[in-house]
Amino acid sequence: MTAEYDVAVIGAGPAGASAARIAAEAGCRVLMLERGVLPRYKTCGGGLIGLSRAAFPAGFTPPVRARIDRLTFTLDGRLSRTWRARSPFIDLVYRDELDAALTDAALDAGAKLQEGVTVTGLRSEADLVRIRTAEGEVTTRAVVGADGTSGRTGTYVGVQIAQVDLGLETEFAWPDATVGDWAGRVLIDWGPLPGSYGWVFPKGDALTVGVIAERGQGAATKEYLAAFVDRLGLGDAPEIRSSGHLTRCRTEDSPLFRDRVLVAGDAAGLLEPWTREGISYALRSGRLAGAAAVAVARSEGDALSVATEGYAAAVEAEFGAEMRAGRRFHTAFSRRPGLFHAAIATAPPAWGLFRRLVGGETSLEHVAAHRSMDLVLRALSR
Numbered sequence: 001m002t003a004e005y006d007v008a009v010i011g012a013g014p015a016g017a018s019a020a021r022i023a024a025e026a027g028c029r030v031l032m033l034e035r036g037v038l039p040r041y042k043t044c045g046g047g048l049i050g051l052s053r054a055a056f057p058a059g060f061t062p063p064v065r066a067r068i069d070r071l072t073f074t075l076d077g078r079l080s081r082t083w084r085a086r087s088p089f090i091d092l093v094y095r096d097e098l099d100a101a102l103t104d105a106a107l108d109a110g111a112k113l114q115e116g117v118t119v120t121g122l123r124s125e126a127d128l129v130r131i132r133t134a135e136g137e138v139t140t141r142a143v144v145g146a147d148g149t150s151g152r153t154g155t156y157v158g159v160q161i162a163q164v165d166l167g168l169e170t171e172f173a174w175p176d177a178t179v180g181d182w183a184g185r186v187l188i189d190w191g192p193l194p195g196s197y198g199w200v201f202p203k204g205d206a207l208t209v210g211v212i213a214e215r216g217q218g219a220a221t222k223e224y225l226a227a228f229v230d231r232l233g234l235g236d237a238p239e240i241r242s243s244g245h246l247t248r249c250r251t252e253d254s255p256l257f258r259d260r261v262l263v264a265g266d267a268a269g270l271l272e273p274w275t276r277e278g279i280s281y282a283l284r285s286g287r288l289a290g291a292a293a294v295a296v297a298r299s300e301g302d303a304l305s306v307a308t309e310g311y312a313a314a315v316e317a318e319f320g321a322e323m324r325a326g327r328r329f330h331t332a333f334s335r336r337p338g339l340f341h342a343a344i345a346t347a348p349p350a351w352g353l354f355r356r357l358v359g360g361e362t363s364l365e366h367v368a369a370h371r372s373m374d375l376v377l378r379a380l381s382r
Contacts, residue, residue, distance in 0.1 A: 003128045005031045006297040007290075008140035009111075010119055010131070010153055012038060013095075014279055015265025015286035016146030017102035021057060022290025023144075024109035028297055031138065032113045033131070035147070038103055042095035043169055043243040045201055045210060047186075048279060049090065050360015055283035057105055063097040065203035066177075070185040071355075073345050075338060076192045077231045081345035082185070089359040090186065092203050098279075119152050124259035127300060141297035144289045145263040146282075149248045154267045157258045161269055163249040163330075165195075165276055166218060168225045169210035172237040177202055180233070187232075190341050191224055193217055195334035198228045206240060212276055215246060247276045252324070256315055257308040260296050264289035270319060273326035274333060274364070281319065288314045325368035332380035339380070 006028035009020040016032060024030045048062060056062060067088035074080045107113060114135075121132040122143065131138040145153020177183035182202040189198040196213035211228055213221045229235060250269025256262065264270065265282035272281065292311035299307045333340050343350040356362045367373055 003139045003141045005029045005138065005140040007031075007142045007144065007293045008033060008129070008131055008138055009144045009146060009293075011035075011146035011148060011151065011265075011267070012103045012113065012115075013042070013099050013146060013148070013265065013282060014102055015267070015282035015289070016144065017099065017106045018055070018057075018283050018286030019144040019146060019264060019290035019293060020106040020111040021102075021109045022287055023293050023297075024106060024111040026291075026294045028294055030106075030111040031140070032103065032106065032111055033117045033119060033133065033138070034103075034113065034115045035118050037115045038113075039096035039100040041241070041243075042099065043167065043245040044095040044279070045169070045199055045208060046093045046095055046098070046203065046279075047090050047201060047277070048093060049277065049358050051280035052283055053091065054360060055280060055287065060101070060105055062091065063093055063101055064091045065094060066092040066184070066201075068092065068184055068186050072185060072187040073341060074187065074189045075341040075345075077189060077228070079341065079345060083351045083355070085355050085359075088184070089355055092186075092201050092208075094203060119147065122152060122156050122261060124261070127260075129260050141260065142293040143261040144286075144293050145261060145267045146265050146286060146289070148266045149246055149269075151267050153261060153263050154269070156261055157263050157268075158255050159263060159267070159269050160251040160254040161248045162251040162254075163273055163327075164215040165212050165247045166215045166221050166244065167210060167212040167247060167276070168221055168242075168244045169208060170225070170229065170242045171240040172207045172209065172234050173205065173240055174202065174207040174237065175205050177204070182207060189228060190333075190337040191228075193220055193224060195330060196221070196224060198224065200232065207234070207237075209234065212247070247271055247278065249273050249276075249323070252320075256312045260304070260308075262289045262292055262296070262308070262311055268315075270315070270323075272364070273323060274329040275326075284318055285315060288318060321365040322363055325364040328368055328377045328381065329364060332377050336380050
């Protein structure tokens with residue numbers, strides 16, 4: 001049977017748009033299926049770290065709302081310390097604007113887009129995949145699932161999850177960034193719940209305020225957000241929107257494909273376990289999935305296994321050690337957040353290391369492998 005498309009990508013977030021662009025640039029017939037209509041709101045802090053910026057396609061200009069060179073740390077609202085970097089090292093965006101811009105890059109490369117499409121199921125059949133939607137059926141030689149943590153493709157592939165966290169976020173209108181000294185400054189608050197933290201990200205005319213903590217503590221997480229907002233003096237600020245979402249981090253041996261279906265980004269549970277940073281993981285895994293989907297679309301017989309196993313190997317090479325290090329940091333931080341704060345707030349070397357991590361100049365993998373840090377993480381994880 002002849003497929004309508006070589007590659008179908010489900011989801012038009014950073015992972016899906018990146019995969020679609022890569023596959024289209026390779027000459028494939030690519031269709032993107034998006035449940036919403038772009039630009040559509042997405043709950044997300046919207047911080048672009050160095051790894052995210054490096055993963056953008058050549059010539060791509062992200063729709064940056066603010067550039068950050070100052071970072072304030074607090075421990076549950078106390079012991080404030082602000083550090084300044086020599087140059088901006090975090091860019092802040094709205095996800096609706098970023099996703100739309102990345103999708104435009106995929107369309108410029110030759111991909112097609114269908115919006116307002118809900119995928120209801122997938123079925124592998126010989127050398128193609130049938131994607132059932134409320135509007136009809138699509139046949140394709142390869143699928144990239146980038147439909148988020150609760151999408152169809154993760155369930156189809158059988159993604160296994162090791163860590164689930166609840167993020168709550170509120171956006172406040174803030175037309176004057178000089179009020180509260182938010183111009184060029186973000187705040188990170190190490191929270192009262194194990195593994196929790198809060199943030200304030202200024203984005204031009206608004207402040208994005210959020211907290212994240214382990215799922216199962218919904219009431220306590222809501223109380224943390226309310227207390228955080230109150231301490232910041234934002235209780236009377238005009239609220240634009242409030243939202244929540246779950247982040248899911250995969251088990252180390254979780255599958256990444258089934259038949260001709262690959263998963264990437266949130267759909268694959270690819271997330272940094274400590275900070276729960278996901279944009280860079282989505283961009284990077286999307287690129288890997290796009291290249292692998294090209295190979296899958298052109299494969300038959302034994303070559304299909306080579307293509308799919310090659311994708312799993314590429315994901316392990318890109319993220320495996322990084323995620324293992326993130327799990328170690330998450331365990332240690334959950335047990336001793338005060339120690340983390342004391343180090344970053346008082347020791348210039350610790351602050352410099354954190355800035356280099358965010359800036360993409362080093363990685364958690366390299367930091368955790370350092371002998372002294374390895375000993376500290378071992379001690380805190382006992």
